[in-house]
Amino acid sequence: DAKTTQPPSMDCAEGRAANLPCNHSTISGNEYVYWYRQIHSQGPQYIIHGLKNNETNEMASLIITEDRKSSTLILPHATLRDTAVYYCIVRAISGTYKYIFGTGTRLKVLA
Amino acid sequence: SQTIHQWPATLVQPVGSPLSLECTVEGTSNPNLYWYRQAAGRGLQLLFYSVGIGQISSEVPQNLSASRPQDRQFILSSKKLLLSDSGFYLCAWSVRRGTAEKLFFGSGTQLSVL
Numbered sequence: 001d002a003k004t005t006q007p008p009s010m011d012c013a014e015g016r017a018a019n020l021p022c023n024h025s026t027i028s029g030n031e032y033v034y035w036y037r038q039i040h041s042q043g044p045q046y047i048i049h050g051l052k053n054n055e056t057n058e059m060a061s062l063i064i065t066e067d068r069k070s071s072t073l074i075l076p077h078a079t080l081r082d083t084a085v086y087y088c089i090v091r092a093i094s095g096t097y098k099y100i101f102g103t104g105t106r107l108k109v110l111a
Numbered sequence: 112s113q114t115i116h117q118w119p120a121t122l123v124q125p126v127g128s129p130l131s132l133e134c135t136v137e138g139t140s141n142p143n144l145y146w147y148r149q150a151a152g153r154g155l156q157l158l159f160y161s162v163g164i165g166q167i168s169s170e171v172p173q174n175l176s177a178s179r180p181q182d183r184q185f186i187l188s189s190k191k192l193l194l195s196d197s198g199f200y201l202c203a204w205s206v207r208r209g210t211a212e213k214l215f216f217g218s219g220t221q222l223s224v225l
Binding site for chain 1: 143145147153154155156157160162168170199201203205209210212213214215216217218219221
């Protein structure tokens with residue numbers, strides 16, 4: 001079973017920041033938080049991952065709470081092309097090979 | 112650079128017919144390989160994963176099997192398809208790189224069993 005909880009859907013206005021929450025209250029000390037997104041009828045695409053520090057790349061920012069029980073993916077200026085299902089995953093870097101996806105958040109960016 | 116090839120993109124099969132989906136990875140060696148299935152409107156379900164040639168781990172008992180005859184080749188099979196086997200099948204790969212490890216997906220196969 002997935003170890004994360006996400007809202008099933010969210011809307012965001014184009015040009016505004018999209019903040020997607022994820023709850024992972026049972027996360028272990030060696031587990032990373034990964035984010036992927038899936039545009040309709042395509043394979044999921046890697047966005048970002050982190051352990052405990054906030055991370056930023058060209059696609060998004062990842063904010064992880066100090067207790068690591070939740071995180072937020074931030075798309076700073078959402079565009080219509082960001083409309084997709086966003087998946088939050090927790091996974092240990094060593095000792096396991098599995099990536100277990102939950103049901104994700106369906107983000108709709110509105111014009 | 113690494114690439115993953117998955118085919119066919121679309122497949123329509125009658126109930127009871129066999130299935131063979133193939134996935135190959137280029138540009139890397141000894142990858143971890145995965146098969147996922149996504150039913151319509153649902154999340155991704157891990158079916159099988161492999162950490163080496165001939166090494167297959169099954170996550171969900173079902174009508175499917177997987178094989179890894181070569182380092183960068185992963186095959187999903189069924190002897191007799193069921194209606195419930197319909198879905199979007201995705202192959203994925205990763206390479207163990209510690210904190211930099213990521214999972215990369217193919218473009219998927221949409222399977223309709225009629």
